[in-house]
Amino acid sequence: MTESNKPILEVKGLKTHFFTKRGVSKAVDGIDFSLHKGETLGIVGESGCGKSITSLSILRLIPSPPGKIAGGQVLFKGKDLVTISEDEMRRVRGNEISMIFQEPMTSLNPVLPVGEQIAEALRMHQNMGRKAAWERAVEMLKLVGIPSPEKRAKQEPFQLSGGMRQRVMIAMALACTPEVLIADEPTTALDVTIQAQILELIKDLQNRLGMGVIMITHDLGVVAETCDTVAVMYAGNIIEHAPTEKIFANPRHPYTQGLLDSLPKIHEDQEELQTIEGSVPSPYNMPAGCRFASRCPHQQPICHEQQPELIEQNDGVKVRCWMYTDLWTVKMVKEEAVK
Amino acid sequence: MTLEAKTEQPVVITQTMNQPKESKIKDFLSILTMNKAAMVGAIIILFYIFVALFAPLLAPYDPYEINLENKLIPPSTDHWMGTDDKGRDILSRILYGSRLSMGIGITAVIFGAFFGIIFGLIAGYYGKWIDSTIMRIMDILLAFPGILLALAIISTLGPGLINVTIAVGAYSIPLFARIVRGSTLEVKRLEYIDAVRSLGADDLTIIFKHILPNILSPIIVQGTLRLATVILSAAGLSFLGLGAQPPSPEWGTMLSSGRDFLFSAPYIAIFPGLAISILVLGFNIFGDGLRDAFDPRMKK
Amino acid sequence: MLMFIVRRLLQTIPVIIGVTFVVFFIMQLVPGDPAVLLAGEGASKETIEAIRDQLGLNRPLLVQYFDYLTSVFRGDFGVSLKNSQPVLDEILVRLPITVELSFFSILITIVLGMAAGIISAIKPYSLKDTTVMIVALLGISLPSFWFGLMLMYFFSVKLQILPVAGWDSILHVILPALTLGAGGAAIVARMTRSSMLEVIRQDYIRTARAKGVRESVIIYKHGLRNALIPVITVVGLQFGALLGGTVLVESIFAINGLGRMIVDSIRMRDLPMVQGGVLVASLVFVVVNLIVDVLYRFFNKRIELN
Numbered sequence: 051m052t053e054s055n056k057p058i059l060e061v062k063g064l065k066t067h068f069f070t071k072r073g074v075s076k077a078v079d080g081i082d083f084s085l086h087k088g089e090t091l092g093i094v095g096e097s098g099c100g101k102s103i104t105s106l107s108i109l110r111l112i113p114s115p116p117g118k119i120a121g122g123q124v125l126f127k128g129k130d131l132v133t134i135s136e137d138e139m140r141r142v143r144g145n146e147i148s149m150i151f152q153e154p155m156t157s158l159n160p161v162l163p164v165g166e167q168i169a170e171a172l173r174m175h176q177n178m179g180r181k182a183a184w185e186r187a188v189e190m191l192k193l194v195g196i197p198s199p200e201k202r203a204k205q206e207p208f209q210l211s212g213g214m215r216q217r218v219m220i221a222m223a224l225a226c227t228p229e230v231l232i233a234d235e236p237t238t239a240l241d242v243t244i245q246a247q248i249l250e251l252i253k254d255l256q257n258r259l260g261m262g263v264i265m266i267t268h269d270l271g272v273v274a275e276t277c278d279t280v281a282v283m284y285a286g287n288i289i290e291h292a293p294t295e296k297i298f299a300n301p302r303h304p305y306t307q308g309l310l311d312s313l314p315k316i317h318e319d320q321e322e323l324q325t326i327e328g329s330v331p332s333p334y335n336m337p338a339g340c341r342f343a344s345r346c347p348h349q350q351p352i353c354h355e356q357q358p359e360l361i362e363q364n365d366g367v368k369v370r371c372w373m374y375t376d377l378w379t380v381k382m383v384k385e386e387a388v389k
Numbered sequence: 390m391t392l393e394a395k396t397e398q399p400v401v402i403t404q405t406m407n408q409p410k411e412s413k414i415k416d417f418l419s420i421l422t423m424n425k426a427a428m429v430g431a432i433i434i435l436f437y438i439f440v441a442l443f444a445p446l447l448a449p450y451d452p453y454e455i456n457l458e459n460k461l462i463p464p465s466t467d468h469w470m471g472t473d474d475k476g477r478d479i480l481s482r483i484l485y486g487s488r489l490s491m492g493i494g495i496t497a498v499i500f501g502a503f504f505g506i507i508f509g510l511i512a513g514y515y516g517k518w519i520d521s522t523i524m525r526i527m528d529i530l531l532a533f534p535g536i537l538l539a540l541a542i543i544s545t546l547g548p549g550l551i552n553v554t555i556a557v558g559a560y561s562i563p564l565f566a567r568i569v570r571g572s573t574l575e576v577k578r579l580e581y582i583d584a585v586r587s588l589g590a591d592d593l594t595i596i597f598k599h600i601l602p603n604i605l606s607p608i609i610v611q612g613t614l615r616l617a618t619v620i621l622s623a624a625g626l627s628f629l630g631l632g633a634q635p636p637s638p639e640w641g642t643m644l645s646s647g648r649d650f651l652f653s654a655p656y657i658a659i660f661p662g663l664a665i666s667i668l669v670l671g672f673n674i675f676g677d678g679l680r681d682a683f684d685p686r687m688k689k
Numbered sequence: 690m691l692m693f694i695v696r697r698l699l700q701t702i703p704v705i706i707g708v709t710f711v712v713f714f715i716m717q718l719v720p721g722d723p724a725v726l727l728a729g730e731g732a733s734k735e736t737i738e739a740i741r742d743q744l745g746l747n748r749p750l751l752v753q754y755f756d757y758l759t760s761v762f763r764g765d766f767g768v769s770l771k772n773s774q775p776v777l778d779e780i781l782v783r784l785p786i787t788v789e790l791s792f793f794s795i796l797i798t799i800v801l802g803m804a805a806g807i808i809s810a811i812k813p814y815s816l817k818d819t820t821v822m823i824v825a826l827l828g829i830s831l832p833s834f835w836f837g838l839m840l841m842y843f844f845s846v847k848l849q850i851l852p853v854a855g856w857d858s859i860l861h862v863i864l865p866a867l868t869l870g871a872g873g874a875a876i877v878a879r880m881t882r883s884s885m886l887e888v889i890r891q892d893y894i895r896t897a898r899a900k901g902v903r904e905s906v907i908i909y910k911h912g913l914r915n916a917l918i919p920v921i922t923v924v925g926l927q928f929g930a931l932l933g934g935t936v937l938v939e940s941i942f943a944i945n946g947l948g949r950m951i952v953d954s955i956r957m958r959d960l961p962m963v964q965g966g967v968l969v970a971s972l973v974f975v976v977v978n979l980i981v982d983v984l985y986r987f988f989n990k991r992i993e994l995n
Contacts, residue, residue: 111898143901151899156892161914161988171900222900529707534974535933537951537967541712544955544963545719621832625937628834629952644835648941655842662835670830 057084058262059108059147059230064122064132066100066107068333069115075333077103079286080122082360085230085262090253092265092277092294094309098330099283101266105232108264109143126230145175148223152235154215158207164215165191165203168222175226190221194251213244220251227259234266249276270313274298282306285330285341288360292367302369304346340372348373427678433671441487450478452485452638461654470660473643474650475636479657482638483664489639490668493554494620498612500558501619505565506608510596512566513573524570527563536560536622543631550639553632557622561615568611572604606683613676617669624665640665693986701975706758708971712964713757717750719960766965771957776965779950784969786856787935787946790869793862794931797870798877799924803917805874806881810916811908813886821878828875833934837868837941854943865942869934873927880923885916918989925981929974 066078078100085091093101106112108124110131124131126147131139143149151157159167168187172178178186184203191199194217207215216236223231233252237245253276256263265276273280273294280297282290282305290303301307308326328345331337337344343353352372360370372378422428440447450468456476464471470479512523530538539556546552576582577600585599626632627641635642640661647658724741725732741747745756760767766776805825809818841864845853852861888894889912897911935948943949947966954962 109899111895140901140903143899145901149899151892151896153892157896159893159897159911159915161918162911170902174901174903219896222896525703525707529704529711532704532708532975532978533711533933533967533971534929535931536936537933537970538711540933540936540951540955541715541963541967544958544960545715548955617830624832625834628832629937629940631952631955641832641834644832644838648838651838651842652846655846658835658838658842662832662839665835666827666831669832670826673826673830 057086058127059085059264060123060125061104061108062123062125064104064107064124065120066103066112066117067120068117073334076286076336077117077333078107079336081281081283081286081288083281083288083291085264087229087262088256088260089279090256090263090265090277092267092273092280093283094267094270094273094280095283096268096330098333100286101268101283102234104283105149105234105264105266108232109147109149110139111143111149141175144171144223144228145226146228147230147232148226148228149232149234150216150219150223150236152238154212154219154239157219158215160207163204163206164210164218168203168218168225171222171225186225187221190225191218193224193255194218194221195247196221212240213248216240216244216248217251220248220255224255224259228261230262230264231256232264232266235268236265237272238267238269245272252276270309282309285336286333287341287370288368289342289370290368291360292369296365296367300367302363302367302374303342303371304348304373305342340370350378352377424678424681426674427682430671430673430675430678433667434675437487437491437668437671440484441491444484444488448478448481448484450481452477452482453636455636461650461657463654464656471654471656473646473657474654477636479643479660482643483640483660486638486640486643486661486664487668489550489633489637490620490624490665493550493557493623494616497554497558497619497623498561498615500555501561501615502565502608502612505562506569506601508562509566509569510573510600513570514577514592514596514600520570523566527566530560530563533560536625539622539626540631543626548631548634550627550633550637553623553626556626557619560622561619564615565608565611568607569604572607573600576600576603610676610680610683613672613679617672617676620665620672621669690987694983697979697982701979704975705972708975709758709761709968710754712968712971713754716960716964761968766968767961769954769962770959771954771962776961779962780947780965780969783945783947783950783966784973786944787932787939787948787970788973790862790865790935790939790944790946791928791931793866794869795873795924795928797866798873798927798931801870802874802877803881803920805878806885806920807908807913809878809882810885810889813882818882822882825875825878828871828878831871833868833872834937834941836871837864837938840864840868841941854941856942856944856946861942861944865938865944868941869931869938872934873924873931876927877920877923880920881916884919885912888912888916891915918985921981921985921988925978925985928977928981932970932974 061081061083063080063082064078065076065080068075068077081100081104083091083093093104095101103112103117107119108131110119112119119132122132126142129138131142134142158164165184165187168190169178169180169183172183172186173180176183188199188203191203196202196214196217202210202214207218210218216239220236231252236252237248240248249272252263263276265272267273277294280290280292280294281288282297282303284305290297290301290306292302297306298310301310305326312325326345331341331344337354339352339354339356340346340349340358343349346353350372358370358372358375360368361374362368363374454477456472459468459472459476460474462468462472462476468478468480470483472478473482508523508527512520533541536557538560539553542556542559543552546555582595582599585595590599623632624639624641624644627637627639628645630642630645633639633642635646643661644658644665647654647661650657724737724744724746728737728740745753748756764777766780768775769779805821809821812818841853844851844864851864852858855861885908894907894911897907902911935946936952937948938944939946939949940952947970951963951966951970954960954966
């Protein structure tokens with residue numbers, strides 16, 4: 051699936067910081083990833099790890115002030131989205147890169163008919179006339195599986211259920227056939243049965259339109275179902291980045307291992323679910339070493355002294371942990387010798 | 390929906406209630422002192438209180454002494470704000486007038502708040518038909534546009550300072566009642582009140598010892614903002630000749646007599662108006678600041 | 690919607706009855722005997738007794754109230770104590786003037802208030818915003834009777850570009866309407882600003898941005914429509930203050946409207962006139978409130994769910 055050689059979206063060293071009275075919060079602190087056509091990349095992590103800020107940064111939707119992209123590049127088809135003008139950026143939003151948000155209940159404008167909310171993007175980006183745009187909006191509603199779309203298009207959001215609203219959001223995001231779709235927790239607010247339908251819908255539309263999808267989620271179940279590759283974020287960093295099956299089969303980073311251990315497993319008899327002890331460091335005051343060190347069962351002095359790099363292993367899995375470096379083996383050997 | 394979640398106050402109230410009292414007050418004071426506008430408001434109010442208390446010491450002349458030889462003198466070093474058509478020193482009259490305006494304002498608000506709080510507490514606490522009866526009556530009082538209820542009251546009581554105080558106080562009653570009722574309903578729902586009741590507290594204890602202290606903040610905010618409105622209304626009624634009567638140095642009355650000299654001696658009307666405006670401004674910005682300080686949603 | 694209007698209409702009936710009761714009752718509190726007042730000084734006992742009988746003042750209070758209520762509904766507001774003319778006739782002459790003044794004032798309140806609020810909200814905490822908000826704070830703090838006099842002094846006395854008083858041409862409307870509308874405009878500006886800032890934080894505004902909507906379109910199409918819903922209620926409430934304010938403004942600018950009639954009648958202790966004037970002004974306010982509620986309901990369809 052990821053054969054096409056050049057990625058459509060490349061994020062390099064992206065840093066998004068918030069400058070507040072309390073100090074600088076490094077919500078996203080130097081992350082890299084790329085996305086190919088037709089690929090689905092999952093970004094997972096706990097709330098506050100920076101995954102949503104990452105997605106908002108790509109579209110430059112960070113509330114500013116206090117937020118600011120402090121460094122790095124977001125390369126989309128050769129353009130750096132960090133530096134292009136606001137006008138150019140606007141032409142990318144909703145047109146070439148679209149976004150679906152977490153809260154379908156509040157993410158639609160309550161006073162505008164949903165059809166208008168879809169048509170608006172078409173008129174803006176595709177130079178469609180009023181009538182053509184409306185017809186296309188109705189078509190989109192049909193595409194996302196809303197029954198009697200002509201009638202629904204004229205309705206306002208309060209007349210629609212949560213699942214339907216999320217379908218409208220998807221229709222709106224896909225109206226201009228974007229090349230990249232960012233889905234920020236698209237199913238979190240929905241019932242379990244609706245969740246599956248929405249994910250199925252996104253997957254189906256992805257196959258038809260061939261776009262790249264970034265799936266932001268805290269739900270590893272969603273990742274397993276939809277993603278080709280996964281980037282695990284922790285405290286503003288990506289700490290593990292690998293094809294989905296490899297992450298699930300053989301998680302490397304102690305944090306990823308902890309996350310997977312905390313999942314209920316159907317096939318095994320578990321006495322209790324594992325939880326990760328300790329808490330995430332404050333974004334205002336990041337430790338000098340590995341950000342997970344204080345919670346890590348394998349912590350060593352070096353973990354507290356210096357931050358490890360995200361290093362690619364032989365099998366293509368990238369992991370940010372001293373355990374997978376030469377330094378670690380040398381150190382361990384030394385310690386063995388001392389004993 | 391999120392809209393509803395935002396208006397749901399009780400959660401917030403429980404949070405502040407669980408805090409120890411001193412830190413609550415400290416928190417509040419620190420927010421209030423951080424709010425520069427509120428501090429300006431407080432300083433203005435304190436200044437007027439000072440003036441009202443020490444008017445006899447501060448006033449350079451007797452505010453009532455008529456001296457026709459000195460009439461209509463424009464502002465000068467002798468008379469900083471000039472003299473009126475009867476030769477009285479305007480500055481001295483304004484200084485004395487602060488006692489009247491502050492006095493009317495505070496009395497009227499206490500009067501309105503007293504009855505409003507009682508009605509609001511009863512309506513909110515007992516609910517059912519008592520609530521709907523009281524609140525319907527309040528609605529009727531609110532159906533009179535603005536100052537007209539006060540006017541109707543004055544038309545029967547007759548003009549005069551005390552009657553104006555009663556009239557403007559009376560039309561504050563429904564506003565206090567509404568706010569107190571709303572807050573009472575919120576506090577009443579808290580588990581803490583159930584706990585107190587299960588310990589055998591009677592209604593009066595619950596209302597005055599447990600509910601009232603918890604709803605003081607909206608009452609204080611409303612009271613401060615009402616002071617602004619009440620002072621304006623009372624001065625307005627005096628301006629119409631329905632409140633304080635000449636030769637009283639009430640600001641509205643002074644302004645009214647200055648009207649006739651707007652062409653030749655505009656300062657007679659300018660200074661009393663300024664005095665009212667600045668005092669009302671003080672109460673308004675202080676009230677705004679209080680509201681921000683009390684509003685837990687503003688806390689970081 | 691129709692159901693709502695009907696229900697809301699039914700709700701106003703007790704309010705109207707309540708208002709008439711309050712007006713009636715307050716007049717009963719007048720010290721002194723209305724029959725004596727009406728008969729004038731030095732009238733004989735027989736005359737007073739005759740008047741008392743004629744007015745039905747001997748009967749129980751509640752009966753008198755029902756009499757009053759039925760005659761009010763028949764359009765009979767009694768006669769002026771001063772010139773014995775029907776109160777309603779005088780009101781019908783005065784009311785259109787006050788309605789006209791109120792119309793222009795509320796126009797100023799709405800247009801000026803909303804425009805200022807939007808300007809403020811577009812760039813919060815900027816110099817523009819701070820300036821507008823300080824002016825608005827002044828707007829709610831200045832006494833209208835003083836502000837009116839200052840306007841009169843500046844535009845009519847100093848610059849001599851506007852008439853001092855009276856009610857003849859459109860030029861006469863400007864200063865009174867500005868005086869009366871300014872306070873409301875300040876409140877509407879503050880409300881529009883805070884409502885707009887609240888709306889700008891909403892998820893659907895982020896959605897619109899993510900769609901690539903131009904910032905100006907976001908403000909006017911996506912923001913304003915939502916932000917103005919709560920402002921409608923404030924405008925309605927302001928109308929009450931404004932109607933009350935006509936009392937002062939009409940007195941300052943010598944406009945022979947309803948407000949001035951009430952004040953003059955209080956001075957002359959012409960109670961039926963006061964009664965009639967207060968009642969009519971209150972009824973106008975009740976009707977305006979009704980309209981505002983219906984408008985609010987119409988624009989805020991979301992509450993239909995609850």
